[in-house]
Amino acid sequence: MKEIQREIYPALLEEFRRPEITILVGARQVGKTFLLRKLYRHAMSLKLRARFFDLEQPENLMLLNRDEPEIVRLLTEELDAIFIDEFYYLKNASHIFKAIFDSGKKVKIFASGSSALEIHRHMRESLAGRKRVYHIFPCGYAEMMQVWGKDMPGPYLRFGGLPGLASLAETDRLQLLADIVQSYVLKDIKSLIREENIRAFNHLLYLLAQSQGSIVSAAGLAREIGLTQKTIENHLSILSQTQVAFTVPSFSSNLGNELKKSRKTYLFDIGVRNTLLKDFRATTERPDGGVVLETLVFLELNRLLDPLCEIRFWRTKDGKEVDFVFIRNREPFPVEVKSAEKADDIPSGLRSFLHRYPRTPRAFVMNPAVEAEILCGKTRVFFRKIEDTGCFPQWLDD
DSSP, X not given: OOOOOOTTHHHHHHGGGOOSEEEEEESTTSSHHHHHXXXXXXXXXXXXXXXXXXXXXXXXXXXXXXXXXXXXXXXXXXXXXXXXXXXXXXXXXXXXXXXXXXXXXXXXEEEEEEOOHHHHXXXXXXXXXXXXXXXXXXXXXXXXXXXXXXXXXXXXXXXXSOGGGTTSOHHHHHHHHHHHHHHIIIIIITTTSOGGGHHHHHHHHHHHHHTTTSEEOHHHHHHHHTSOHHHHHHHHHHHHHTTSEEEEEBOOSSOTTBOXXXXXXXXSOHHHHHHHHTOOOOGGGSTTHHHHHHHHHHHHHHHXXXXXXXXXXXXXXXXXXXXXXXXXXXXXXXXXXXXXXXXTOOOHHHHHHHHXXXXXXXXXXXXXXXXXXXXXXXXXXXXXXXXXXXXXXXXXXX
């Protein structure tokens, strides 16, 4: 099985030219360690004096179990680059990184870790202006095409984009996905919530998977699970900060009929959602097949976000809706996902949005097969294939 060429890797290579601390964060098994080791090999190929520390290995952690001045000395003497995997195990990591950065010794730091709350606590201390953070996601559609080729989209819609799955047999994929779900709960969450809430947290994960693409409320989830609304809000915050679930708020320009404080959630990987639901059927055989396709589009759009962009959804109190509103420079670009569509059939929710927001520059209908362009009022509506969602930025500017 050939190596998957990750689209983010060229940008990471450019980090060798920058003095800032480069930090890779993301959920478990998305490929952070693979990328870090690949960067380390690149450093060695450049004849840089480099060293790799995996802090989940006891001997590496013990090596760095020293006073801060000693650690700084160890990491800067006769080294050009250091690579630290699971860096949040390092006590006072932010202070140590700051000391290295401020020392003027030009040692490049690459660090990675599961995006647990400890990382966020580290990064907000002392590292302002000294770090560049890259969010690592599961492989996107185009990346998994490299290994599954003509079999796509079937495997991707069933097993998702975790790169370690690509070379495995189906039974091994199922086992690895189950292990990932369990290890996340046992290793990452157990230390972040009270012991008696673990079962309730599992129930929350299942409900979020089941209701994916639908509006959810903390109050409703609290009633269903039997926890307080405050506790549910805290759990949702943990899921967001660990990049296991993404929250999509509603879009509104304060029109009276629009929902203003609603939200939808999407888990970070299709295969993880299917594992929680214990449903790996093809999309054509399951009642939530449309939600699976909608999730694919969301995950592709989410990978494209930068500081100028955000994703929302739109819904009115009388039920008119658009799956996503991709906002760039405060301009809305509505995106509707359909499992089947005709080139002359603009979804009614999208028509309603364009009627309310007639200055919308472009709108999109993502579907399995149709490619076309038509006008709705003064707005150009593009029908594009779901599998090409990664090209979305070019479509905004063409």
